[in-house]
Amino acid sequence: MSLIATLARLEAVRSGRAQALATVRHRHLSERPLVLVPLTTAGEAGAPLGALVGTDRDAPRLLVVPQPRDRDLRFAFLADLADVVLPYIDGCAEAVEAAERSETDPETGKRVKVEVDLCADAPQLIVPSRAGIDFVRLLGRSMRFRRTAEQDPETPFPAPTRVPLLGRWFTHFGERSRVPGSSLLLAVTDLLPRHWATGQSHVEDQHLGALLAWIDPPEGTTGADAALRAELARDGSGQLLCPPAGPATDPAFDNKLLAPAIERYDQVRIRLAAAEDGVEADDRFGELTEAEHSIRTLVEKCTRPTWDAVWRGLDLLRELEEGGHVADRWTRDRWSFTGHRDRVAAGEPPQPRRDDAVTAANKLAAREREQARLDAQEALDDPLVMAGRRLSGEAFAGEVTDVVMTYSEGKRPSPRPLLTVRTEDRPHLGERTKVYRSLAGKPQAAEFVGHEELARGGGLVVLRIVDKMGRGKEPEAGTVPEKGDRVCFTVFEHEQRGGAKLPEPEETPWTHGGPPGEADTVPQPDPVTEEDVL
Structure with a gap:
């Protein structure tokens, strides 16, 4: 933490209001971002319970899994999520512009400029907190290896066709979020503390309600009091007035509201399966619809405050003027998005579960270089x-x-x-x-x-x-x-230099997967394991 940041935090404690850490906005914000507020089942990080997703702050799409332990319902949830996310991605992939890129001429070995298509814009996914980014990466890993009925007619529990594609895109978003300065996948609880210093710890800043309370407290109160209310205040039934910023849920919500609603849903499903005639089945089906509706109401009630808080945070960030180098970093995001679009269109296999030695070293070097560049540009x-x-x-x-x-x-x-x-x-x-x-x-x-x-x-x-x-x-x-x-x-350099060139993956020594030319050095898709299944 710099001395300026330390002084700003001390001033925030004294004044009762967050202090500015920046005079401009250091991240790109799309005119039409896709906001995702996920919710997971307690104790099962990979089991989605529901989500609010969409580009319209007044009309989000509510997705719910009434029984998270049901594999078919989870796949239906992921398929519905793909129906929202993939059209948004495709809309950004259609419009392109001409751009120049340096490539190596295979005949001469020299770097030459070639004209290629570059997507005019790229999708931007906004989640409430850093845990939401981890959840996107987890979903991507669990979905991109799923087999569909078209790929393998005999595979058990085949996934809908669009689910593995969504997994590949989520994995790309998750990997890109690890590149300093990238804006394809952003967490609001990372964006706001970059531009404002609060009087609480960095861990407490991950609570979106408390963070906003420090930055924009209600009239007549201090940030500390407003943040305490956002974290602890409950209604008459013992439920938090400001639920966590996802994907975790509050134990009081799980025990008092969610668990009884899911148990009722399970009992109605059992009675529906045991129905002996059509009249009884119709009655049971009506009860099942009502039970599912009650779960949807609970999930919406839990996620809607966070949904509104995300858009409120984006409004605060949009009040800042964009920094001079932000557009250049967004252009690099567009190149990354265009490259992945081309790989998907070419029918390349999904990203491996583990990178080979050369790819991992290149990623690490690129992230270090981008971090130094980001620090200088800011x-x-x-x-x-x-x-x-x-x-x-x-x-x-x-x-x-x-x-x-x-x-x-x-x-x-x-x-x-x-x-x-x-x-x-x-x-x-x-x-x-x-x-x-x-x-x-x-x-x-x-x-x-x-x-x-x-x-x-x-x-x-x-x-x-x-x-x-x-x-x-x-x-x-x-x-x-x-x-x-x-x-x-x-004293620091404004432009970062590239490191030594690493060998191609197929030319690595035996200590890293070689020697070259042997059959076992050819990259193979990772086998599907239990870790890749929700």
């Missing part, structure tokens, strides 16, 4: 975030007090102007340390030359600019700061 987009980096010695800002034109030695001297910057910051600089500033969206590098402390406080930092000044003997206009300009340099 600081460049947001003065408040940059202030935290300045306090930690990773950046400094000040006024240019002198500019001396010097040149490099050699046959073709290049401009190497010396800047003297007066700053109150204390950056961590060593001999010839590289520092960077943003120039027209590109990083301009400079070398640290020297530092002088001033008696009145602060100091003078001398820098030598080394690039982004054009090819001429004199720097191009605007590429060198002038005396009196305010500048901000960072």
Whole structure:
């Protein structure tokens, strides 16, 4: 936690209201996101109980599993969920635009630019909390390996055709959510604390009702009091006024309301199965419909407050202006979405349960690189975030007090102007340390030359600019700061470099699945196990 964040939390406790951690929004928000509020059975994380899902905040689709232990009812729930999610995904996959991408020419081995189709937009899935992201990943893993009657007519308990497809998309969303800065799958309880600091712990911030109470407390009360009410207040029957933000349920709800309703449903199903004539069966069927309706009412009552809270959180986030680099990160999400769309259309097998060594290493390296890029871009987009980096010695800002034109030695001297910057910051600089500033969206590098402390406080930092000044003997206009300009340099790089290239999966050594050419090195689909079945 940065010093700025610590001070903001202390101020939130003192003032009774959440304090801003950002001046801009650092994540992309779609104009038409798909919100999913899931609910699971207590003690069975993979057994869905119900969900509210949709793109219309006033008309969500309610999906319920009256008996979560019934495999057929669970598959029906997943099929209904696919009927909502897949058309939304297909709607984003249809509109494309021309884009250029670098690829390796198989004949020359050189990188060349080719024109490909890029989806003009990508779907965005919003869940209430981080546990909702884990649930999406779990559903994806449990669905993408399911066999359908078309694939295997003799498979027991065949899944509807659209269920494995939904599993592949949920797996892709879950994997993409692990990439820092990605916005395909977002949790509101991760978005809000990134932009506001509350007076409670990070664990308590995962309660959406308490989090919103700190950010936007009711008139005449403090965030702490409103958060306590959101967490503990109950009605006359002992039920929480603000149920958890899914997918978990409250024990009082399970024991007093849900369990009796499901037991009644089971008893009616038994009596319906034992009905001896049509008249009795019609009566029992009416009772079954009524029992199922009571369960649907309970699930809707439990999920609707969270549904409204999710949209309220999105409204608060939309009040912030989008950061300058957010669009670039969303473009990378669009590339990821387009690539998975193409793999599905090409008939490739589902994602494996475990990645091979090369794929896992590439994913880890990519996530580390994206995390460093995200940290740099957030600081460049947001003065408040940059202030935290300045306090930690990773950046400094000040006024240019002198500019001396010097040149490099050699046959073709290049401009190497010396800047003297007066700053109150204390950056961590060593001999010839590289520092960077943003120039027209590109990083301009400079070398640290020297530092002088001033008696009145602060100091003078001398820098030598080394690039982004054009090819001429004199720097191009605007590429060198002038005396009196305010500048901000960072010790961290603005653009991240790629690591060493890893071998292809089929060329890995025997310690990682080789040697190449042997039959057992060919990737095979993972067998279906009990872990892959809900």
